Amino acid sequence: MIRRVCQLILILLLAASAVRADSLSDIRRACIERGNFHKGIHWLEECVQEMFTAEPVHVTLTSVAPGAGLAGFGPAFGRDIRINHFDLLLASSGAVSTDGSYVETAQITFALPTRSFFQLNEDSTRSARQKYGLHAVEHRAGQEPLDAKISVTLGYRRFDAREQDFYGLGPSTTLPSQASYGLILSDTYAKIDNPVSAWNSIGIDFSFLQPRVTSSIYGAVPQIRTAYSAKTAPGLNSRDDFLRYEPYVLFRIPAHRSFFTTVRVGYAFYQDVGDRSFSFQRLSAASSTSLPLWVPSHDTPSHRNWFLNFVCPSLRSATRCSIGDLTLKGNVAAAYKGAASEVPFFFDQTLGGTNIDGNDTLRGFNDYRFRGPSSLLFQVEYRHSLWGPFGLLAFYDLGKVAILPSDISLNHLRHDIGLGMFVRAGNHELMRIYIGFGSGEGSRVKPKFPVSF
Numbered sequence: 001m002i003r004r005v006c007q008l009i010l011i012l013l014l015a016a017s018a019v020r021a022d023s024l025s026d027i028r029r030a031c032i033e034r035g036n037f038h039k040g041i042h043w044l045e046e047c048v049q050e051m052f053t054a055e056p057v058h059v060t061l062t063s064v065a066p067g068a069g070l071a072g073f074g075p076a077f078g079r080d081i082r083i084n085h086f087d088l089l090l091a092s093s094g095a096v097s098t099d100g101s102y103v104e105t106a107q108i109t110f111a112l113p114t115r116s117f118f119q120l121n122e123d124s125t126r127s128a129r130q131k132y133g134l135h136a137v138e139h140r141a142g143q144e145p146l147d148a149k150i151s152v153t154l155g156y157r158r159f160d161a162r163e164q165d166f167y168g169l170g171p172s173t174t175l176p177s178q179a180s181y182g183l184i185l186s187d188t189y190a191k192i193d194n195p196v197s198a199w200n201s202i203g204i205d206f207s208f209l210q211p212r213v214t215s216s217i218y219g220a221v222p223q224i225r226t227a228y229s230a231k232t233a234p235g236l237n238s239r240d241d242f243l244r245y246e247p248y249v250l251f252r253i254p255a256h257r258s259f260f261t262t263v264r265v266g267y268a269f270y271q272d273v274g275d276r277s278f279s280f281q282r283l284s285a286a287s288s289t290s291l292p293l294w295v296p297s298h299d300t301p302s303h304r305n306w307f308l309n310f311v312c313p314s315l316r317s318a319t320r321c322s323i324g325d326l327t328l329k330g331n332v333a334a335a336y337k338g339a340a341s342e343v344p345f346f347f348d349q350t351l352g353g354t355n356i357d358g359n360d361t362l363r364g365f366n367d368y369r370f371r372g373p374s375s376l377l378f379q380v381e382y383r384h385s386l387w388g389p390f391g392l393l394a395f396y397d398l399g400k401v402a403i404l405p406s407d408i409s410l411n412h413l414r415h416d417i418g419l420g421m422f423v424r425a426g427n428h429e430l431m432r433i434y435i436g437f438g439s440g441e442g443s444r445v446k447p448k449f450p451v452s453f
Helices: 002-018 022-033 042-053 128-132 306-311
Strands: 057-062 072-083 086-097 102-113 149-166 179-195 200-214 242-253 260-272 280-296 320-337 349-351 370-372 374-387 390-402 414-425 428-437 445-448
Touching (some): 042 057
Antiparallel strands (some): 057 072, 200 242, 349 370, 414 428
């Protein structure tokens, strides 16, 4: 498998040598020619941003999956081609993690004039790069306005996560029940998204999934096949492929305000291509409310004292000052299956650390600490830029997993509270590091990196 990654990296490097030296020139200009700490931190922020977003060639710093090494690093390619009212976006990347895990991705997106009930204004919406994820760390989900074009995306992603944790199923598992496994997952996908108005869009996702459970490289805990069976870990011995398709609707209200609520509702069908014993459906709903926090201010930054400029480092207004952003999130997922079917454990919802998609869950617990077909999660998060690319975050999480949809309730929720820092370059989050308390299972520093695509 490592040979496949080396081949991908070689292809990317050859592609890089064939294009113009625009990327290297931009990076050299931002990092070397303008490098001067006496001019403040902004030159460093620009340098980091160019390294990770320059077109067409840049570098990627990503997470293969929680537990699969600290981070993956490698080359990436991205190009946005605009022809009249059409956009063609190309993106690919390859990264190898610190424990030998790897991820390889390739994606092409066509952005076309939309079919909608209202005339949409492209100038009031985000760029195509922000919408379609040309760079893996471009934006945080749910914090951007809807795009004004219909998009058709074709892509492929494959990762080999050599160390994954499993503590059993249900909300009452214990730390001593930990076992380890590896997971190889290939995802060939297609996505269609059509904004029908300035405040909502509809779409559908298709995927052909090929999951394979392998042995883990972690020897400090039992291998999953020695500690669990196919009954206690459904899908453990499965070699089946899956078709997944999910229609969804997305709302953003108000459409073009700094404070807004985003709601996404989808119903996913997982169809086992083999013996159908692992087919199921999942209803999911997620909401995110963004609340900018402002306080009155009567001077421009040049006339404020150092403390106000430290609290409000990026503000240019003389009438108000931003002291950060508050985000309220809610997520519920309910899985339904037939009497003779089971949900494979690698498709279960997980709470603890981050999930396999790189989204924060119960951050005071270990990655994948709780696992079940259904789940409920609530989060409150505060973020505030402090100095240049560095910012502060604070959070409170509570949630639970459930075996059956009827078990979803507000009783016996797990919770945690924590503090951390994040590093951004422009609109790109490069990493975050935090420590969670109040889980009852200790606390530890956790660095996290975005997941590619």
